Amino acid sequence: MSGRHFLQIPGPTNVPDRVLRAIAQPTIDHRGPAFAPLAREALDGLRDVFKTSGSVVIYPSSGTGAWEASLVNTLSPDDKVLMFETGHFATLWRNMAQRLGLDVQFVPGDWRHGVDPEAVESMLRDDHNHAIKAVAVVHNETSTGVTSRIAEVRRAMDRAGHPALLLVDTISSLGSIDYRHDEWRVDVSIGCSQKGLMLPPGLGLNAISDNALAASASARLPRAYWDWAPMIADNASGFFPYTPATNLLYGLREAIAMLREEGLDRVFARHGRHAEATRRAVRAWGFELTCRNADEYSSSLTAVMIPDGHDADALRRIILERFDLSLGTGLGKLKGKTFRIGHLGDFNDLMLAGTLSGVEMGLAAARVPFRRGGVLAALDYLSGSD
Numbered sequence: 001m002s003g004r005h006f007l008q009i010p011g012p013t014n015v016p017d018r019v020l021r022a023i024a025q026p027t028i029d030h031r032g033p034a035f036a037p038l039a040r041e042a043l044d045g046l047r048d049v050f051k052t053s054g055s056v057v058i059y060p061s062s063g064t065g066a067w068e069a070s071l072v073n074t075l076s077p078d079d080k081v082l083m084f085e086t087g088h089f090a091t092l093w094r095n096m097a098q099r100l101g102l103d104v105q106f107v108p109g110d111w112r113h114g115v116d117p118e119a120v121e122s123m124l125r126d127d128h129n130h131a132i133k134a135v136a137v138v139h140n141e142t143s144t145g146v147t148s149r150i151a152e153v154r155r156a157m158d159r160a161g162h163p164a165l166l167l168v169d170t171i172s173s174l175g176s177i178d179y180r181h182d183e184w185r186v187d188v189s190i191g192c193s194q195k196g197l198m199l200p201p202g203l204g205l206n207a208i209s210d211n212a213l214a215a216s217a218s219a220r221l222p223r224a225y226w227d228w229a230p231m232i233a234d235n236a237s238g239f240f241p242y243t244p245a246t247n248l249l250y251g252l253r254e255a256i257a258m259l260r261e262e263g264l265d266r267v268f269a270r271h272g273r274h275a276e277a278t279r280r281a282v283r284a285w286g287f288e289l290t291c292r293n294a295d296e297y298s299s300s301l302t303a304v305m306i307p308d309g310h311d312a313d314a315l316r317r318i319i320l321e322r323f324d325l326s327l328g329t330g331l332g333k334l335k336g337k338t339f340r341i342g343h344l345g346d347f348n349d350l351m352l353a354g355t356l357s358g359v360e361m362g363l364a365a366a367r368v369p370f371r372r373g374g375v376l377a378a379l380d381y382l383s384g385s386d
């Protein structure tokens with residue numbers, strides 16, 4: 001196929017040419033003098049992105065590794081953890097917590113809503129002897145396009161006067177949707193490279209509060225590779241306890257420079273605008289959004305319910321074959337029922353126009369019943385004539 005592939009899954013996202021060029025440098029000695037300034041710039045830059053003045057660690061790992069790090073550094077066997085079934089990623093994180101020997105209370109959900117702050121408050125109020133050691137929330141549930149309101153979850157925890165740690169998966173929101181580690185007093189924020197940070201896969205991230213650091217001193221889950229202590233100790237002088245993903249750090253430095261040049265607030269506004277244009281297209285086609293609450297719409301992706309009797313993966317296959325456009329599959333319970341349009345990372349109006357055009361042409365080719373005019377509704381919004 002000629003022309004560029006359209007990678008519009010909600011991660012990995014398109015890697016900008018600037019970042020690709022930054023990665024294409026000779027790998028250097030990670031224990032030599034040239035390395036420390038690179039590590040320091042990357043760590044300082046990440047502090048700005050997480051909005052924290054505290055510790056940040058970078059693992060050579062996927063996001064799943066950073067999940068594991070958040071749990072094994074703060075908790076002990078049989079500790080009670082409150083988690084919420086917002087979708088596929090929340091379910092995978094729950095599975096991991098159980099396999100690590102934690103006692104998870106998993107609040108059921110319908111995969112169309114975010115975490116209910118009132119439910120958090122009442123469950124914590126009922127936990128009189130403070131058995132719950134952590135509340136773990138996925139900020140942006142990438143399987144459903146639903147964004148939970150972390151500031152409100154924090155306020156709910158405060159109202160309940162409960163000392164549990166707050167762990168937040170910000171993997172598909174960091175660098176795309178407003179996020180404030182310090183202001184929201186999150187204890188561990190979990191991120192990774194291949195979504196809003198516009199990098200290839202391979203970096204797992206934790207931002208860590210002082211409370212979480214204090215908890216790690218007595219936490220007893222076994223940890224070795226993921227142990228924060230040697231990371232933070234070596235990072236202080238710009239080094240790592242084992243080989244870091246040097247070339248991805250070049251890319252990270254460049255990606256952070258791009259986010260700074262645009263300005264985080266403008267980055268968030270751009271994502272919000274593309275999400276709104278996408279929702280207008282979906283409604284004009286006559287389809288339902290997976291997300292039910294307008295105050296939980298995701299800015300980084302939109303999950304679309306396909307009419308009954310049609311298979312979202314068959315539609316995706318046709319769109320890939322005909323137009324070289326990759327869309328996100330339905331995950332877990334939503335397999336076949338939903339497809340996901342990623343509009344995060346390095347993205348602009350014409351890329352969205354192309355993406356939505358591919359979907360609209362694909363709907364016709366796949367003979368899924370829809371109303372024409374989705375692309376037009378999005379273009380009218382983007383061009384300011386609506």
Ligand SMILES: *Cc1c(COP(=O)(O)O)cnc(C)c1O
Nearest residue numbers: 062063064089140142171172192
């Ligand atoms: C992508 C994603 C993950 C998993 O990250 P991996 O890099 O695939 O391990 C976890 N949580 C959320 C919300 C995600 O979007």
